[in-house]
Amino acid sequence: MQQRRRTTAADVALTRLGVVLLPVAALLAAAVVPLGFRSVSDLADGIVWFNAMEALAWAAVWLAGWGPNSTLALIGGYRFLAQGLAYELPHMLAITTAALGAESLRVGEVVDTQAGLWFAVWMPVAFAIYLLSAMAMAFWGPFDQPAGRDVAGGAAAELSGVDRIVFLGGRWLLLTVAAAFSVPLFLGGGNGPLLPPWLWTVLKTVAVLAFLVWIRRKVPTLRMDRYMEVAWVVLTPLAILQALVVALVVLVR
Amino acid sequence: MELRSKAARLAVAHPGVLLAACPGATRARLAVEEELLRRSWPVVAGPASANLLVVVGDPDPARADWAENLWNGIPEPKSRAVVREAEQATAALDDGHLALFGPDDQVSVSPREERRMNGVLPSGRAGSRRREGHAPDGPAHAVRDGAAHHDCAEHETESHHSGHSGDGQDEAHGTHGGGHGHDMHAMSVVAGLPMADRADDRDGLRLDRLHVPLGPALLDWPAGLVLRLALQGDVVQQAEVDQISVRASSRHPFWNDPWLRVIAGERVERGLAARRLCAAHLDSVGRFLAVSGWDDEAKRARSARRRVLAGASVEELGVLLRPWARQLRRSRTLRWLTRGLGELSSERAAAAGVTGPALVAGGDAYCRLLVWLDEIERAAAVCGDTRVLDATELSGPRGRLNGPVPPSQALLDVLPGLLEGAEFAGARIIVASLDPDLDELVPVVDSRVAHE
Numbered sequence A: 001m002q003q004r005r006r007t008t009a010a011d012v013a014l015t016r017l018g019v020v021l022l023p024v025a026a027l028l029a030a031a032v033v034p035l036g037f038r039s040v041s042d043l044a045d046g047i048v049w050f051n052a053m054e055a056l057a058w059a060a061v062w063l064a065g066w067g068p069n070s071t072l073a074l075i076g077g078y079r080f081l082a083q084g085l086a087y088e089l090p091h092m093l094a095i096t097t098a099a100l101g102a103e104s105l106r107v108g109e110v111v112d113t114q115a116g117l118w119f120a121v122w123m124p125v126a127f128a129i130y131l132l133s134a135m136a137m138a139f140w141g142p143f144d145q146p147a148g149r150d151v152a153g154g155a156a157a158e159l160s161g162v163d164r165i166v167f168l169g170g171r172w173l174l175l176t177v178a179a180a181f182s183v184p185l186f187l188g189g190g191n192g193p194l195l196p197p198w199l200w201t202v203l204k205t206v207a208v209l210a211f212l213v214w215i216r217r218k219v220p221t222l223r224m225d226r227y228m229e230v231a232w233v234v235l236t237p238l239a240i241l242q243a244l245v246v247a248l249v250v251l252v253r
Numbered sequence B: 001m002e003l004r005s006k007a008a009r010l011a012v013a014h015p016g017v018l019l020a021a022c023p024g025a026t027r028a029r030l031a032v033e034e035e036l037l038r039r040s041w042p043v044v045a046g047p048a049s050a051n052l053l054v055v056v057g058d059p060d061p062a063r064a065d066w067a068e069n070l071w072n073g074i075p076e077p078k079s080r081a082v083v084r085e086a087e088q089a090t091a092a093l094d095d096g097h098l099a100l101f102g103p104d105d106q107v108s109v110s111p112r113e114e115r116r117m118n119g120v121l122p123s124g125r126a127g128s129r130r131r132e133g134h135a136p137d138g139p140a141h142a143v144r145d146g147a148a149h150h151d152c153a154e155h156e157t158e159s160h161h162s163g164h165s166g167d168g169q170d171e172a173h174g175t176h177g178g179g180h181g182h183d184m185h186a187m188s189v190v191a192g193l194p195m196a197d198r199a200d201d202r203d204g205l206r207l208d209r210l211h212v213p214l215g216p217a218l219l220d221w222p223a224g225l226v227l228r229l230a231l232q233g234d235v236v237q238q239a240e241v242d243q244i245s246v247r248a249s250s251r252h253p254f255w256n257d258p259w260l261r262v263i264a265g266e267r268v269e270r271g272l273a274a275r276r277l278c279a280a281h282l283d284s285v286g287r288f289l290a291v292s293g294w295d296d297e298a299k300r301a302r303s304a305r306r307r308v309l310a311g312a313s314v315e316e317l318g319v320l321l322r323p324w325a326r327q328l329r330r331s332r333t334l335r336w337l338t339r340g341l342g343e344l345s346s347e348r349a350a351a352a353g354v355t356g357p358a359l360v361a362g363g364d365a366y367c368r369l370l371v372w373l374d375e376i377e378r379a380a381a382v383c384g385d386t387r388v389l390d391a392t393e394l395s396g397p398r399g400r401l402n403g404p405v406p407p408s409q410a411l412l413d414v415l416p417g418l419l420e421g422a423e424f425a426g427a428r429i430i431v432a433s434l435d436p437d438l439d440e441l442v443p444v445v446d447s448r449v450a451h452e
Helices: A012-030 A046-066 A071-102 A107-113 A124-137 A161-186 A197-218 A224-252 B002-011 B026-039 B065-073 B086-100 B111-116 B125-129 B146-158 B254-263 B270-291 B295-309 B314-330 B332-338 B346-351 B357-361 B365-381 B407-419 B424-434
Strands: B017-021 B052-056 B079-083 B197-200 B206-214 B225-232 B235-243
Touching (some): A012 A046, A012 A161, A046 A071, A046 A107, A046 A161, A071 A124, A071 A224, A107 A161, A124 A161, A124 A197, A161 A197, B017 B026, B017 B065, B026 B052, B026 B079, B026 B086, B026 B254, B026 B295, B052 B065, B052 B086, B079 B086, B225 B407, B235 B407, B254 B270, B270 B295, B270 B424, B295 B314, B314 B365, B346 B357, B357 B365
Parallel strands (some): B017 B052, B052 B079
Antiparallel strands (some): B197 B206
16 A cells, blocks of 8 residues: 655666566576476476576566665665675576486476485485575575665665566565475476375475575675575586486486 | 555565664563564565554654654555553554544555656555654655655765765665765765765775765664664774664663662562573674574573573573583684684773773673673573672663763773774674663662662
8 A cells, every 4th residue: 555656867777677676587487397297387497497587587686676776775785786796697507406316407307307315315415405496585584684674674675656566576476486396397297196286386385485494583684795606516516416416326327 | 456565465464664762761661672573574674564653652742853754754554553661562563553543445556556646645645543642753755665755865965974874864864864974175065965975995905985874773782773884895994883762761771770769778689680680691692693694593691681580490491501601601603703803801891991801801792792691691590589689780781880981881982993994794793692671871860760
């Protein structure tokens, strides 16, 4: 019920574009996430699609931060770009590892390969890195700096009324979709005993989300000036090692 | 219409509160915070998400345009309240809340209709409801979204010095711009606002530079502090300390009260002083943790602060504080994130006249946190001490109170030096790790001061 507001010399079009783009990116990414074994569209390169759509969020947050012509919002935008640089490299290696394990970029095939053993079990590093980047891409929990309270809401600092709801709702949607995508990638998708596949997907997604919500209470916000080093010096080599191990297993198998 | 109006009422049942605390009003701020917690009204980070502006304290009416700017930045529906004394908190919040459902029910006016009315506000509904009519009357038209900042263009063309920087009055939450004075070269003006100027950054690259006033209505920020920053991206290049002006107070600064009473020749129990010190540090640590993005632990600090001030027993405080402090000390993430920020050696601190925890710590933000935690636990253990505080122990939460200047003045003196080169988030942590108490700088109106 709160009204929209506008700041001086704001670029309203860009701001609105950024605001709307965030939930749209989340929905587009969700298109390749299967519920049970069926998704809206099981593209041949679904994993790449997901990654591309999730990267749209970079544009969304940057535009929403840039548009209002306000320093604190702009800082929020900057922070998300830095965060993107930090999380994206290990993240891409992690999802590539899952694709490597299934020898396919098709999400459906990744799920089928996990009928026996979940990828989370034999590629735990990739799974852990994915969970980190799920929070980072939705700038949430320990990665909430782009919308941090220390910059009065950062990229969302100047958004009010419907803009605010759409933007922050889009963020939740993105977090949920990111959590949901970890299920086909690492947790066996709809595979599971007794219950119907769709229910397994939902249960696993809820479990991942619950974990992400819980972790927020345990860790302070990670600043990118510190995290960047970890991401590039520790996580990226770890992700490469993990990919190497998986590649060897796939070759030998 | 019925449904919409109901939804509107529901939406403001728990209004977002923008808290603007002035120096000298710590007691009132604590009361307001407690009351907000009881009502579970969220304290919001900026004007955009606020419904209710609560000004705590007694700002100088002649120089309260920061409050007006804050008010103008809040979208409808909105109202405001002024809380000067702790005792008024409940009533002022009630009134402010009630004003949100004004009889003319503007809550249900749609943005479209609103825009058609083109900013002609019928005498500023909420403005006229302002509890004590304390702040100067703002231009009524400034409330509307589109028209919100028209006045700013006028200032700006007049002089770069008096203008708002960027839309500084929004993003910096409350100050009336004015950071442009440092650089005298001409700036180009777009839409009535000066463009960013350029300067070398820390790596020698020539980059845009913005002048941004920070404060006073930022979340988890020392009450009344204004920092005028020159920012490149999110890196602080230069900082200047300023503060909002308030009227002279008739009270001692709340956190220093026990020691100041000893100076005035009264008998004060040690336990009382320890309790005050403990609560003051918990207040500081709460801000530190919140700024570091650890809301859960910040909440625990605040609830402990409440218990300390409410007179909890030594045993209860031990049970409450020991596991909390242990967890903080053991958190590697917190250490990793706050190490190396705002390094202040003992020598430098001593040279600047710093006497409190910042001197004891003689290190970075994390060291200062550890000193606070130690002092909190030590003070909590002697809260029941009934012996009389003697006149040689005049060290308050921020330092010695019988020195030439108030301890917080020394903290403010070292602050700009520590901020230069820090990134924004780091700068916030540095400010929180010193946590100057501007109450100490409020002029006292009478030598026979009243006591808390």
